[in-house]
Amino acid sequence: xxxxxxxxxxxxxxxxxxxxxxxxxxxxxxxxxNLDPDRPILKVALMGLGGYAExxxxxxxxxxxxxxxxxxxxxxxxxxxxxxxYGVPKESRYNYENFDQIKDNPEIDAVYIITPNALHHxxxxxxxxxxxHVICEKPMAVSVREGQExxxxxxxxxxxxxxxxxxxxxxxxxxxxxxxxxGELGKIKFFQGQTGFKIGDPNQWRVDKTLAGGGSLMDIGIxxxxxxxYMVGEDPIxxxxxxxxxxxxxxxxxxxxxxxxxxxxxxxxxxxxxxTYAMDHLDRFYLLGxxxxxxxxxxxxxxPIKGRTKDGSLNQPHTVHQTTQMDEMAxxxxxxxxxxxxxxxxxxxxxxxxxxxxxxxxxxxxxxxxDLG
Ligand code: NAD
Numbered sequence: 001x002x003x004x005x006x007x008x009x010x011x012x013x014x015x016x017x018x019x020x021x022x023x024x025x026x027x028x029x030x031x032x033x034n035l036d037p038d039r040p041i042l043k044v045a046l047m048g049l050g051g052y053a054e055x056x057x058x059x060x061x062x063x064x065x066x067x068x069x070x071x072x073x074x075x076x077x078x079x080x081x082x083x084x085x086y087g088v089p090k091e092s093r094y095n096y097e098n099f100d101q102i103k104d105n106p107e108i109d110a111v112y113i114i115t116p117n118a119l120h121h122x123x124x125x126x127x128x129x130x131x132x133h134v135i136c137e138k139p140m141a142v143s144v145r146e147g148q149e150x151x152x153x154x155x156x157x158x159x160x161x162x163x164x165x166x167x168x169x170x171x172x173x174x175x176x177x178x179x180x181x182x183g184e185l186g187k188i189k190f191f192q193g194q195t196g197f198k199i200g201d202p203n204q205w206r207v208d209k210t211l212a213g214g215g216s217l218m219d220i221g222i223x224x225x226x227x228x229x230y231m232v233g234e235d236p237i238x239x240x241x242x243x244x245x246x247x248x249x250x251x252x253x254x255x256x257x258x259x260x261x262x263x264x265x266x267x268x269x270x271x272x273x274x275x276t277y278a279m280d281h282l283d284r285f286y287l288l289g290x291x292x293x294x295x296x297x298x299x300x301x302x303x304p305i306k307g308r309t310k311d312g313s314l315n316q317p318h319t320v321h322q323t324t325q326m327d328e329m330a331x332x333x334x335x336x337x338x339x340x341x342x343x344x345x346x347x348x349x350x351x352x353x354x355x356x357x358x359x360x361x362x363x364x365x366x367x368x369x370x371d372l373g
Contacts, residue, residue: 034062036064044110045069047114062320063323064327066327070102070111072094073093100126110134112164113136116205120137124161128159137163138164140352147345150348160344161348162329167223168339168342169339173296184292185291192273196220197280198277207251209255214256215254216278224275227285229350232269240368241358243257256277257276259276260274263354294308353370
């Protein structure tokens with residue numbers, strides 16, 4: 001075999017190991033799940049059977065290391081329907097009153113909390129007390145205090161706490177991360193993160209402060225905050241922010257519609273971000289280094305994620321984000337694997353610190369210093 005062909009095949013094999021090809025969503029839910037017969041499987045109960053949980057449940061049918069084995073919901077009809085659809089027996093279906101009983105269920109290793117934001121804290125504490133690992137959707141909580149209590153409770157119970165930051169396992173995102181780490185982009189100078197959509201139904205929990213904990217920043221702006229951190233590769237040390245509200249009827253007190261914020265990093269790099277519930281098609285990252293730039297659009301939706309540098313497109317294979325995330329999280333929990341970009345509760349608390357500082361900056365008009373610890 002000539003050396004260029006060998007190199008080509010080695011490259012192919014390596015990328016096949018790092019990024020297993022996963023069938024595209026949607027797929028037949030009746031297809032038998034292709035679980036790895038040689039390694040332990042993460043047995044996951046889904047809590048909150050809403051829109052995103054459905055996407056996760058479908059995607060998990062293609063997981064090799066994780067399986068839906070439990071369901072938690074306040075709606076008996078949903079438990080029945082989902083139980084039949086995903087093969088979860090009656091004894092592994094719970095409601096919000098009795099789910100503490102999961103502690104006696106060996107068919108559940110972890111609970112994936114996919115409920116409105118303000119419920120994550122109390123639910124995490126109960127799951128930890130039941131001795132099960134927690135995977136919690138973003139934002140992990142609605143305050144730094146709550147987030148820290150979640151981290152402490154999981155630590156005390158000896159269980160893992162992971163945040164549903166799916167972009168941290170996305171191939172094009174990881175490619176940019178690797179390019180920055182290798183120095184290919186040069187010294188990073190600037191990041192732009194623009195994330196938003198039009199909210200639609202004005203009666204949904206996302207615009208109810210008591211359930212959402214805030215507005216667009218908690219829900220979609222958090223992707224720009226995340227992006228700023230993992231794209232620049234540093235933790236911000238200050239933030240300034242400005243809020244704009246055009247529809248105070250939908251976006252009541254404490255529910256932000258549009259926020260622009262700026263972050264400063266120790267190296268001198270700066271970020272300029274926009275979070276909104278008032279604009280569609282806003283999903284763009286731009287990272288500028290001294291040697292090259294990366295533009296990603298879309299940058300955080302369900303994909304395919306697209307990106308280019310001055311030399312051409314990024315071209316990493318598309319994987320179903322939730323399938324990849326759950327297979328990776330199974331390895332973090334069961335094998336002790338360290339992800340390239342961390343997804344643990346401490347990272348979630350740091351993001352909550354940035355969110356609180358952005359809200360304070362909007363209120364006071366003053367730059368807020370940040371110490372993410
Ligand atoms: P949703 O409204 O579709 O589902 C929420 C579920 O929680 C519903 O089944 C609802 O019945 C249940 N629920 C339980 N208690 C409730 C209560 N007191 N009030 C209202 N609903 C209650 O919302 P969603 O889009 O699935 O979002 C759920 C969580 O997932 C949020 O934290 C959100 O930020 C997160 N999310 C993450 C992503 C991602 O890409 N990582 C995408 C969407 C949503």
